Amino acid sequence: MANVRFTSDHEWVRIEGDIGVVGITEYAQEQLGDIVFVELPEVGAQLEKGAEAAVIESVKAASEINAPVSGEVVAVNEGLADDPGKVNADAMGEGWFFKVRLADPQELEDLMKPAAYKELVAGLK
C-alpha cells in the first residue's frame, strides 16, 4: 500500500515506475452502489489533473471521475466493459480503470498517503 496515493474525491493511484494505475476506492464503490457501466478514456488521450477522465454509471446515478494526475492514457481496463461489477467486487484491484504515464511525478505530492485517506474516510462514516 506504500506506493498508493488517494484523492479527497475517493480515487486511488498506484505508482508502478512512471505509470500510475487509477481506480476508485472501496468507500466510493460502497457509496455508488451497483455499478452497471464505466465510460473510460481512450488509450492515447492526454489527461489533465482534475479534469473529467471517466464516468461511472451506477443503478442510482451517473458520477464523473476526475483524473488524479496528468498524463497520457497507456491502457484501460477492458474487462469492465463486460463486467463493471468488478469495481464493486474489487475496487482496489480487478476494478482498476486506466493506466496513465505520469507527466509530472511532483503531482503525487498533492495526494494523500494511505493513513491520511483512512482518516478521511473514518471521519465520513
Place this chain on the structure above:
Amino acid sequence: MVPFAGYEMPLQYRGIIAEHLHARSQAVLFDVSHMGQAILRGDGASEVLESLVVADLQGMAAGTERYTLMTNERGGIIDDLMVIQGGYYMVLVVNAARKDLDFAHLREHIGDRCQFDIREDRALLALQGPAAANVLARLAPPCRHMMFMTIENLKIGDIRCGISRSGYTGEDGFEITVPTEDAEQLARMLLQEPEVKPAGLGARDSLRLEAGLCLFGNDIDETTTPIEAGLTWTINKRRREEGGFPGAEIILRQMAEGPTRKRVGLQLDGKVPARAGTRITDRWGKELGVVTSGGYGPTVGGPVAMGYVDAEHAAPKTLVNLIVRGKPLAGRVAKLPFVDHRYAK
C-alpha cells in the same frame, strides 16, 4: 437513507440489483407509509369523486380497487391514485409528494357533499413478488383466493389489515394498510418469512420502470394528459361518453384526434443508461422529445427508459438517438412493459 417527499426513506438495504431480482423471483417488502391515505364517506361518494377523476367509480363493485387519475381543467394530471370501493366508503391512496395538494383539492371540490378525512394514523406496506401470495396466505389464508385489484379486510395475528392484491412492480403482490402503531410488528412478521427480504426506493423505481408504470413528477404531471401518457385505458366507455371530469373536453378531443406526443418505452443498443432529461432525436438529429424516466433494468440486463416523443415517431422499433453527455447513443422505441406483468388474474 435519502430524503423523499419530507420523509427519510431507505434507498437500498442490500443493494438495488439484489433487491430488484429478489422481487422478481421471491418476495420483497416495501414500507410505503409515506403515501397519503384518505377516506370518503357518504351517500353518492362515488358520484362526487367522479367529478374529479377519470375512472368509472359508480360501476365498481364493493371490494374492488381501481387505478385512476385526478385531472385539471387543461386535461393535465394532478396525481395518479388508487381508489378502493368499499361500498359505503372509498379509500384513496395518493403519492407522498402530492398528498397535501391532493387533499386540499379534494376538500375544496367535495365541500360538504361527503365526509372527507385524511388517514394520518395509517401505515402502508407492500409485499411484492411471485412468492407473495404463498407468504401472505400462511398468515391470512383467504389472501390466496383474492383476485387482482380486489380488497379484503383481514386479521394477521391480532392486527386488522386492509389488504389489496395490487402493487407497483409488475409482479403479483399485496398492499396492506394498517394502523400506524401496528406497522412495525406486521413488517417484522412478514420479514420473518423465509422468502421475504426488505427493499428500498431504488428497487421500487427500477421495478416499476421495467413494468412500464408511470412515476408522477417524471412521466406524468400537470402538463401531460392521460392520452399522451398512454393511460386512455383508465377512462371507460361510460366516462368517455359522459365526460364530467375536469378537462374532459380537451382529453376526449385528444382521444378522438390523436395526441401530438406519446409516452413510449426506449431501449438502448449499448450499455450506457439514459436518465430523465436526456434528449431524444431521430437518427438525423431532429428533436423528438425527452426521457422522463431512465436507468438500468436488472431483469432486462441493460438500460431501459421511458419518455415522450412526437406521435409520428412513437411506433415500436422506430430508430432514435439518445443524447447522453453530448454523444448520440443508438436506441429504438420499445413496447411497454419491458418485463411482462404477472398479476393474479
